[in-house]
Amino acid sequence: MTLECLNKKILKAHEIKDVPSLGHLYLKAGKLFVDKGDIDHACFLLTAAYVFCLEAGLTEAEDARAILINYGREE
Amino acid sequence: MSGVNSDLSATLKPIGQARGLPNEHYIDDAVFDEEKKVVLFDNWVGIGISSDVPNLGDVFPVEFAGMPLLVVREAKNSVSVYQNTCRHRGMILIEKAGNVRGTIRCPYHSWCYGLDGKLRSTPHAGGPGRNLDKSLDRKQLGLIKINSYVFREVVFVNISGNAPPFVDYASKLINRWREHEKPLFHGGKESSFPFDVACNWKLAVENYCESYHLPWIHPGLNSYSRLEDHYHIEEPGNFAGQGTKVYRQIEDNDGLKFPDFEGLSDFWNKGAEYVAFFPNVLFAAQRDHAYAIILLPQGPNRTIERNEIFYSFDPKERPDLQDLISQNAKLWKGVLEEDIFVVEGMQKGRKGVHFDGGKFAPVMDSPTFVFHDWVAKKIDQSRSL
Numbered sequence A: 001m002t003l004e005c006l007n008k009k010i011l012k013a014h015e016i017k018d019v020p021s022l023g024h025l026y027l028k029a030g031k032l033f034v035d036k037g038d039i040d041h042a043c044f045l046l047t048a049a050y051v052f053c054l055e056a057g058l059t060e061a062e063d064a065r066a067i068l069i070n071y072g073r074e075e
Numbered sequence B: 001m002s003g004v005n006s007d008l009s010a011t012l013k014p015i016g017q018a019r020g021l022p023n024e025h026y027i028d029d030a031v032f033d034e035e036k037k038v039v040l041f042d043n044w045v046g047i048g049i050s051s052d053v054p055n056l057g058d059v060f061p062v063e064f065a066g067m068p069l070l071v072v073r074e075a076k077n078s079v080s081v082y083q084n085t086c087r088h089r090g091m092i093l094i095e096k097a098g099n100v101r102g103t104i105r106c107p108y109h110s111w112c113y114g115l116d117g118k119l120r121s122t123p124h125a126g127g128p129g130r131n132l133d134k135s136l137d138r139k140q141l142g143l144i145k146i147n148s149y150v151f152r153e154v155v156f157v158n159i160s161g162n163a164p165p166f167v168d169y170a171s172k173l174i175n176r177w178r179e180h181e182k183p184l185f186h187g188g189k190e191s192s193f194p195f196d197v198a199c200n201w202k203l204a205v206e207n208y209c210e211s212y213h214l215p216w217i218h219p220g221l222n223s224y225s226r227l228e229d230h231y232h233i234e235e236p237g238n239f240a241g242q243g244t245k246v247y248r249q250i251e252d253n254d255g256l257k258f259p260d261f262e263g264l265s266d267f268w269n270k271g272a273e274y275v276a277f278f279p280n281v282l283f284a285a286q287r288d289h290a291y292a293i294i295l296l297p298q299g300p301n302r303t304i305e306r307n308e309i310f311y312s313f314d315p316k317e318r319p320d321l322q323d324l325i326s327q328n329a330k331l332w333k334g335v336l337e338e339d340i341f342v343v344e345g346m347q348k349g350r351k352g353v354h355f356d357g358g359k360f361a362p363v364m365d366s367p368t369f370v371f372h373d374w375v376a377k378k379i380d381q382s383r384s385l
């Protein structure tokens, strides 16, 4: 999925308040930026992923959290 | 308390000489605020019922006399109550009843709290993508928990945290109705009917305390439950009400009745008790069903009354009793509606500037007096601090 496509989906999910999708999509986007080496932006996105996964009760919350902890951004 | 002056000296006298609480206690904003603190928040008040949150993760916001509360089904068998205010900038957390699958997310900056109240995340609190800050100790910033206790399916809270534990506060009623300590099942949708009433919440308590009005306001009821078959229930400082010795079970045309609560003594074959548990919950204990009326004060002259009926059996398992359940709900709704014009009329009457709180008829009004006396003493004590 291209970044542009991901962005569109994120906006759509915000619009319809689809919390589980927001969790999944932000996680994907975050990981993409980790791969690119843009850690600050990756952590920004992973923070959103963490919050929405927590809200939806998704186990992926722990994936997001682990990466954030790894970069000293979460506890 | 400064700025508030109602004269309670007449209310604090013995019943023969006493007058009821003065008008200010029903119509004045400052006195309402004073009572809110010392009569409501410092005691155990009912705010809802446990079936408001039937499933794990259910959340149910209640504004109790302006105080935002959140009832949460934290675990299968336990209900918790929190202040419904975010620890960050004070946003209201939950505005509509619903189910939280994971955590409670504040709609403002997305701080997240577990159903246990613990603060789980503080997104971007240390800058974009940085969620930590050394001054921010999440352990200190969980949701504020409010002491709560479920009794006869009513969720009680002590908002100030100053009252004794519920089982001590309510011990006299718990003991009186020990035999009734049985599982209660809510009757379902029709068995829940709120009234929005234009009166001070105390007038609903006062009217519930006495049987004096039965022949005039509930003539239908009085035809079989006569005034002379009633007795007073008085536990000063705790509760007051009335009992009857001729309780008659509802039955349908085929003689079908509700099953009794198990193990009740013979007294309850014909006995039933109606008790105002101070300050704001009106209970009924009867052999085959129970109810609770929770008074939610909306200001000096408006009250939401939640009327909730309960049974000894799970209605979902007894489709054959559905009709009788709805017939019973209609019956009670009819009776309780008959009281509305009275409590609203007493509210209007308290605009009469020459009304002195009213004379009690000592024989008939003593349970009502017990309530006035309790309120007056609570306020008097706090004023003399």
Ligand code: FES
Residues within 6 Å of the ligand: B086, B087, B088, B089, B090, B091, B106, B107, B108, B109, B110, B111
């Ligand atoms: S007010 Fe709740 S997160 Fe800011």
Ligand SMILES: [Fe+2]
Residues within 6 Å of the ligand: B207, B213, B217, B218, B339
């Ligand atoms: Fe009545």
